[in-house]
Amino acid sequence: MTQPCATKVLVIGYVWPEPRSSAASGHVMQILETFLQQGWDITFSSPAGPGEHKADLAALGIREVPIELNNSSFDAFISELAPDIVLFDQFMMEEQFGWRVEKHCPDALRVLETSDLQSLRHARHQRLKERLKANADQDDFSELFAPALREEFELMADTDLAKREVAALYRCDLNLMISEVEIDLLVEQFGLPRQQLHWCPLMVDLPTAPPKAFAERAHFLSIGNFRHAPNWDAVLWLKSTVWPLIRQQLPQAQLHIYGAYTPPKATALHNAAQGFHVLNWAEDALEVMSATRVCLAPLRFGAGIKGKLLDAMLCGTPSVTTPIGAEGMHGEAEWPGSVTRSASEFADHAVQLYQDEPRWQAAQQAANTLLGERYQRAKHGPALIEKLRLCQQHLPALRADNFTGSMLRHHFHKSTQYMSQWIEAKNRNA
Structure with missing residues (x-):
């Protein structure tokens, strides 16, 4: 008796995954691992060059195939591969390759992995810039945090980025969202x-060993890829306002800041005398997090959910953040640390958490509870596979019900095809 063919998946990535550099890449790897557990046949392609910390996908049994933008060689490649599912990692990949997928593999399930809503993140960044321009106060940013969804919509709706991103969501059969707030x-x-x-949040296995105790830990920690604008802004706010307030109360306190792709402007902030240590990339983020007493994430803008804060939960490390940092991460459950709206409040809560062992232990227990309730791989992995299979089974009906997506595909993909053909012809004649 012949065995059924394995489901063939093509992932088109904006970059090659670097799970130790960013939560977005970590999420992509979690999805790939979920597919591998099903015995699916996976090919990963990207037009980007390999980064410094690229994951070895081939070692996992995933084919790596570089591709190029505006190059018809992709047509022969995808026609021969004939995938059952095409996963676009970030909406720009759907913009670039969606029409070629539809032309050569019209029956493939088209899935978009968002990581976060980029248009929401960028709109919030613009709002922060306007606030800083209008008001020099570096303490209270409560008006930026957790506005009504209608206010967020009005902030985003007229932007080119939102129109592009939401159109891509419509054109796909299914969109994987990391935050329930963004779904709403x-x-x-x-x-x-x-x-x-x-809803497909970050997926983790629950820790089996007990986390380090209060007395076994020391120092504060902040971590995040410096190429990610919200992380860089958080470092600047720490340096200018938050950390000096903490040092006023704890003169010997030390802050260790880790981040991939540390630029000179970040290393220039290093000041050992102030206890402000910029330490570049962490070889093992969970190891340094486990040795830390309190994680600091003073995010003034952003979207999605935050990998650094999930890592803190995994390590039993209480955290202090803002409503932007905690958004979409804990539902109605208690936050494992503190959620604050100003630099002064942030500093006060960080100092209290650092010194108060019973409060610290309660936060550590809250982290363990939250992990079990919301982030178990054993729950979200099977749910993702079930959703994909259901979409495959009912694909004609799904597309028939999505007239807006069909209309957008018709107009966008036609115009993109003509533009791509023009660019290729121009390159050939150059």
Whole structure:
């Protein structure tokens, strides 16, 4: 008796995954691992060059195939591969390759992995810039945090980025969303059908060993890829305002800042006399997090959910953050640390958590509870596979119900095809 063929998946990545450099890449790896557990046949392609910390996908049994933008060689490649599922990692890949996928593999399930809503993150960044321009106060940013969804919509709706991103979501059969807040925003304000959105947060295995105790830890920690604008802004706020307030109360306190791709402007902030240590990339983020007493994440803008804060939970490390940092991460559950709205409040809570062992232990227990309730791989992995299979089984009906997506595909993919052909012809004649 012949065995059924394994499901063939093509992942088109904006970059090659670097799970130790960013939570977004970590999420992609979690999805790939979920597919591998099903015995699926996976090919990963990207037009980007390999980064310094690229994961070895080939060692996992995943084919690595570099591709190029605006190059018809992709047509022969995807026609021969004939994938059952095409996963676009970030909406720009759907913009670049979606029309070629539809032309050569019209029956493939098209899935978009968002990591976060980029248009929301960029709109919030603009709001922060305007606030800083209008008001020099570096303490209270409460007006930026957790506005109503309608306010977020009005902030985003006229932007080119939102129109591009939401259009890509419509054109796909299914969109993997990391934050429930973003799902509500898309459904309630942008009108996307809820069945096109699937909640797929960061997925982890629960720790089996007890975390280090209060007395075994020391220092504060902040971590995050410096290429990610919200992380860089958080470092600047720490340096200018938050950390001096902490040192006023704890003169011997030390802050260790880790981040991939540390630029000179970040290393220039290093000041051992102030206890402000910029230490570049952490070889093992969980190891340094486990040795830390309190994680600091003073995020003034951003979207999605934050890998650094999930890592803190995994290590039993209480954290202090803002409503932006905690957004979409804990539902109605208690935050494992503190959520604050100003630099002064942030500093006070960080100092209290650092010194108060019973409070610290309660936060550590809250982290363990939250992990079990919301982030178990054993729960979200099977749910993702079930959703993908359900979409495959009912694909004609899903597409028939998504007229807006069909209309957008028709117009966008036609115009993109003509533009791509023009660029190729120009390159050939150059």
